[in-house]
Amino acid sequence: MNLPKWNWIAMVQAACLVALSVCLVEAQQPDQVDGQPYIEDIEPLPKTMLQAPTVEVQAERSFETPGSTEHWFGGFGRGQYAHRFDMMHKNPDDPARYIGFGQPLIGTSWRNRPIHADVFGGTIMLQNLIPGEIDQAAAFFDGVRLGYDFDHYWGMEARFGFAEGRLIYPSNTAISGKSQLILVDYSMQFYPWGDSTWRPYATFGLGAAIFQYDDEFGRTRDQTQVSMPFGLGMKYFIHQRIALRFELLDNVTFGGTDAQSASNFSVTAGFEYRFGGKNPSYFR
Known part of the structure; x- marks a missing residue:
């Protein structure tokens, strides 16, 4: 080609x-x-690109914790004071359910069994019914209570107490008699430490005091007076259903025609049997 x-x-x-x-x-x-x-060969990606972003949190805290307090009652300007009075601590994981020096209850709560039935016993210092005419000696004082803790910081209860004292007649010391005192009242309790193992409280109430006694002539007298118990106490958590209780009260009675006004101090100890409630799990 x-x-x-x-x-x-x-x-x-x-x-x-x-x-x-x-x-x-x-x-x-x-x-x-x-x-x-x-x-x-392919160069691997940096680990920072492969790992999901993390957020540093404390697992035991689900929301804001109230600030620390320098004394048992807390400060007015830092939020602790309001936690004791808002009466809205319904969340079992609420960190505001205990504030103060008391050891907090973990995994349980006083409100797991908010209703309590109590028995108590102790001494009451009965004051003179009529000065110079009818005096009274100290007597054994016992009774029962029924109460309900509607918040970690607040409760209410009804009380029935009974005492039988010995009467002394200064005008005739050769004879003596007996007196009976019945106290029926309703009171409120304030727990400044909230949901703690040791649970101090202050109490204040209103009710009636019924006196029955014999005068130096053998005549039976009855007197019903307004009473106002107030004082301090301490509870100790043993179990969801059992607690110990100690109390110091001034059982003030306002006088009437057959008895004068008096302060009848009582010192008692007893225990609570707690029941009722939904028994929620308290995680902290």
């Missing part, structure tokens, strides 16, 4: 370019190792 000289030159150059291209392609292909295809 007769081709022009310049065509032969073009064909040779094209063949050389094709051969060079084939060589370059083969040089760029990786070798196979043990019959396995070669996988090109």
Whole structure:
């Protein structure tokens, strides 16, 4: 075949370019190792890109904790005071359910069994019924209570107490008599430490005091007076259903026609049996 000289030159150059291209392609292909295809190394991504972002939290706290307090009653300007009086501590995980020096209850609460039935006993210092005419000696004082803690810081209860005292007649010491005192009242309790193992409280109430006694002439007299018990106490948590209780009260009675006003101090101890409620789980 007769081709022009310049065509032969073009064909040779094209063949050389094709051969060079084939060589370059083969040089760029990786070798196979043990019959396995070669996988090109890929630089791994930084761990910071592979890990999900985390948020530093305390698992035991689900919301804001009230600030620390320098004394048992808390401060007025820092939020602690309001926690004791808002009466809205319904969440079992509420960190505001205990504030103060008392060891907090963990995993349980006084409000697991908010209703309590109590028995108590102690001494009451009976004051003179009529000064100079009818005096009274100290007497054994016992009774029962029924109460309900409607918040970690507040409760209410009804009380029935009974005492039988010995009468002394200054005008005739050769004879003596007996008196009976019945106290029926309703009171409120304030627990400044909230849901703690040791649970101090202040109490204040209103009710009636019924006196029955014999005068020096043997006549029976009855007197019903308004009473106002107030004082301090302490409870100790043993179990969800059992608690110890100690109390110091001034059982003030306002006088009438047959008895004067008096402060009848009582010191008692007893225990509570607690029941009722939904028994929620207190996680902290």
